[in-house]
Amino acid sequence: MQKLLQSVNYLNGVGPKLQRTLSELGIITIYDLLYYFPRRYEDLVVKDPQDANDQEKLVLRGIIAAPALLKRLGGKRTLVIVRLLIDNETIPVTFFNQPWLKKQLETGRELAIYGRWDATKRSLIGIKIIQASSSTERLDAIYPTGKHLSQKILVKLIKQAITQYLPFVHDLLPSSLRQEYHLLSDADIIVGIHFPRTKQQAQAARRSAKFRELFLYSLRLCALKVSQGQDKHGVAQAINNDYVKQFLRQFDFELTGAQRRTLKEILQDLQVPRPMNRLLQGDVGSGKTVVAAAAMFASVTAGFQTVLMVPTEILAQQHYQKLAPLFAKFQMTTALLTSSLTAKQKQERLAAIKTGQFNIVIGTQALFQKDVEYKRLGLVVIDEQHRFGVRQRQMLRQKGGEPDLLLMTATPIPRTLAITYYGEMDLSVIDELPAGRQIVNTYWLRSSKFEQVRHFMAKQLQQQAQIFVVAALVNDSDKIELASVQTIYQKLQQQFPQQKVGLLHGQLAADKKDQIMQDFQKHKIDILVATTVIEVGVDVPNASVMVVMNAERFGLSQLHQLRGRVGRGLKQSYCILVSDPPNQVALQRLKIMTQTNDGFKLAQKDLELRGSGDFFGKEQSGMPQFEIADPVADVKMLDIAYQKARYLIRDDPQLAQHPDLQEYLQMKTINNLD
Numbered sequence: 192m193q194k195l196l197q198s199v200n201y202l203n204g205v206g207p208k209l210q211r212t213l214s215e216l217g218i219i220t221i222y223d224l225l226y227y228f229p230r231r232y233e234d235l236v237v238k239d240p241q242d243a244n245d246q247e248k249l250v251l252r253g254i255i256a257a258p259a260l261l262k263r264l265g266g267k268r269t270l271v272i273v274r275l276l277i278d279n280e281t282i283p284v285t286f287f288n289q290p291w292l293k294k295q296l297e298t299g300r301e302l303a304i305y306g307r308w309d310a311t312k313r314s315l316i317g318i319k320i321i322q323a324s325s326s327t328e329r330l331d332a333i334y335p336t337g338k339h340l341s342q343k344i345l346v347k348l349i350k351q352a353i354t355q356y357l358p359f360v361h362d363l364l365p366s367s368l369r370q371e372y373h374l375l376s377d378a379d380i381i382v383g384i385h386f387p388r389t390k391q392q393a394q395a396a397r398r399s400a401k402f403r404e405l406f407l408y409s410l411r412l413c414a415l416k417v418s419q420g421q422d423k424h425g426v427a428q429a430i431n432n433d434y435v436k437q438f439l440r441q442f443d444f445e446l447t448g449a450q451r452r453t454l455k456e457i458l459q460d461l462q463v464p465r466p467m468n469r470l471l472q473g474d475v476g477s478g479k480t481v482v483a484a485a486a487m488f489a490s491v492t493a494g495f496q497t498v499l500m501v502p503t504e505i506l507a508q509q510h511y512q513k514l515a516p517l518f519a520k521f522q523m524t525t526a527l528l529t530s531s532l533t534a535k536q537k538q539e540r541l542a543a544i545k546t547g548q549f550n551i552v553i554g555t556q557a558l559f560q561k562d563v564e565y566k567r568l569g570l571v572v573i574d575e576q577h578r579f580g581v582r583q584r585q586m587l588r589q590k591g592g593e594p595d596l597l598l599m600t601a602t603p604i605p606r607t608l609a610i611t612y613y614g615e616m617d618l619s620v621i622d623e624l625p626a627g628r629q630i631v632n633t634y635w636l637r638s639s640k641f642e643q644v645r646h647f648m649a650k651q652l653q654q655q656a657q658i659f660v661v662a663a664l665v666n667d668s669d670k671i672e673l674a675s676v677q678t679i680y681q682k683l684q685q686q687f688p689q690q691k692v693g694l695l696h697g698q699l700a701a702d703k704k705d706q707i708m709q710d711f712q713k714h715k716i717d718i719l720v721a722t723t724v725i726e727v728g729v730d731v732p733n734a735s736v737m738v739v740m741n742a743e744r745f746g747l748s749q750l751h752q753l754r755g756r757v758g759r760g761l762k763q764s765y766c767i768l769v770s771d772p773p774n775q776v777a778l779q780r781l782k783i784m785t786q787t788n789d790g791f792k793l794a795q796k797d798l799e800l801r802g803s804g805d806f807f808g809k810e811q812s813g814m815p816q817f818e819i820a821d822p823v824a825d826v827k828m829l830d831i832a833y834q835k836a837r838y839l840i841r842d843d844p845q846l847a848q849h850p851d852l853q854e855y856l857q858m859k860t861i862n863n864l865d
């Protein structure tokens with residue numbers, strides 16, 4: 192292994208400049224280069240012109256029939272034209288801007304030329320010359336290279352690395368595993384992926400490489416989990432269960448079985464010195480916040496400070512207003528910390544947080560800025576932050592002496608995919624909704640039928656319902672988004688003159704947003720026109736109708752989140768998707784929404800329809816980047832690889848039997864886990 196960790200500049204021809212270019216692609220060592228895999232192959236199969244389709248890329252083999260002609264077109268533009276004799280036909284071949292080829296095109300020479308076939312002219316636009324060989328099949332690997340590196344140079348380097356270093360390549364996967372799943376050795380993977388002789392060879396190498404990647408990734412997560420388990424640097428919190436029960440008595444409902452079970456798991460974690468690292472997953476409205484609040488309460492009773500971080504100011508406000516009075520009954524003080532505080536307010540609050548005057552701090556990302564210092568931080572709760580990657584989670588934990596960490600998410604991630612995102616965490620799932628919850632009846636209508644929607648809204652309003660209308664276009668331009676909500680807002684004001692219509696969007700000042708939300712909570716507003724600022728967490732149990740305009744612009748999990756804003760109280764609730772789907776996939780998604788309320792089923796469908804990249808949306812960072820495997824398409828493989836990695840680590844946590852793997856894990860430090 193050591194030999195492979197040498198820098199690429201051990202190879203001939205790699206000077207400082209090329210070394211820099213390679214490092215931009217993440218290629219620093221020989222190991223990186225050997226495992227830098229192509230994105231696709233050019234299929235260089237020799238074809239008979241009779242079988243070729245128009246505009247198809249193919250290889251023709253023949254004999255040069257006459258001297259090549261070089262034409263200069265001005266500037267650097269040139270043409271090289273040559274005639275290739277194939278059987279009894281001569282095919283004209285034109286190369287653009289490769290004047291040096293003329294020399295290679297000697298009359299009488301047998302050559303294979305890769306290019307694009309023009310069926311009407313029966314001619315070829317040449318792309319490159321391939322030396323004629325007896326084999327009729329060849330695949331050329333095409334790598335992602337960026338602007339500053341040519342395929343040719345990269346291929347040459349890989350070839351050199353293989354010649355010099357292949358003997359030093361060890362198999363990282365245990366041989367029993369390779370036998371069980373018919374996986375190739377590492378050396379065969381490398382050769383087969385970079386220079387396959389046949390498609391079958393390339394496919395076999397890819398399959399093995401995918402498994403290898405998923406297994407090694409899983410192994411890193413499992414090893415991290417074990418090392419966290421042995422970590423005794425956390426704080427053991429002495430929980431007072433009776434107090435926790437008293438706290439819960441304040442709610443006018445009983446916890447569901449699932450809430451009780453997950454709370455118990457969390458409280459157990461708080462009491463051991465190992466820092467907790469737990470994900471609390473539950474569908475929209477399943478009651479995660481209550482569980483988290485009880486855990487925070489418990490941590491404070493044990494003498495610690497605790498923080499709750501949420502993604503938006505609106506949500507921070509909402510939690511603050513709901514939770515602070517509940518904590519206050521037990522003489523616990525709560526601070527709200529968001530970026531909209533004035534400098535003076537912020538300074539005062541920070542000072543009070545530092546001295547421990549506040550037991551509980553609720554806020555947005557501002558909670559983890561450098562200037563915030565805590566006093567005896569015991570528990571950090573983060574809501575809806577599936578946007579964080581493994582490394583960011585580790586960094587958060589390091590703030591304030593290894594506090595316990597509880598992540599909450601309503602994103603219903605299918606279990607196998609959850610492994611890739613949260614594989615190093617323990618999982619608690621609230622898989623039960625509070626009793627009396629009704630299914631949100633979901634309908635889809637075309638925009639031409641909006642009149643029907645208006646009638647329906649009018650009827651619901653007569654019955655004292657409150658309505659959300661989400662009118663944001665998901666667009667990179669905030670201006671368009673704003674114009675769209677404003678137009679709808681004005682229209683609804685005209686259509687419902689008797690009702691109070693409110694407007695909420697991200698560009699309003701924080702206190703204005705807060706005022707509008709409070710008015711909606713208190714039913715001073717009947718219809719709230721909003722952008723997706725209300726997407727996560729907003730809890731107004733009296734709201735029972737959600738209208739989503741341009742619903743085709745949202746992902747399924749986002750629509751499900753939006754729908755989750757209603758159906759939180761006892762009223763029968765409705766979700767109306769107004770949309771003119773532009774294609775089959777969009778249509779499918781709308782239909783699925785009308786068919787199920789189950790977030791997990793939706794997520795699975797969404798993955799099938801769109802793949803993992805889109806599932807979490809554009810702004811998601813911290814997702815593991817795989818070189819060759821796709822956790823969605825290869826989900827079965829991921830499942831097996833993860834289980835195998837788990838068993839391996841369970842039976843041999845120090846990897847004493849697998850020194851190569853041990854070395855590999857040391858090389859892949861936590862810093863590049865994402």
Ligand SMILES: Nc1ncnc2c1ncn2[C@@H]1O[C@H](COP(=O)(O)OP(=O)(O)OP(=O)(O)O)[C@@H](O)[C@H]1O
Binds near residue numbers: 473475478
């Ligand atoms: N066991 C329960 N019985 C009845 N109502 C409950 C129960 N638990 C929570 N609730 C109520 O259900 C609503 C949703 O709860 P909460 O906000 O905790 O859910 P959540 O899982 O955080 O939702 P979201 O992911 O949508 O933000 C709240 O109004 C809450 O008071």
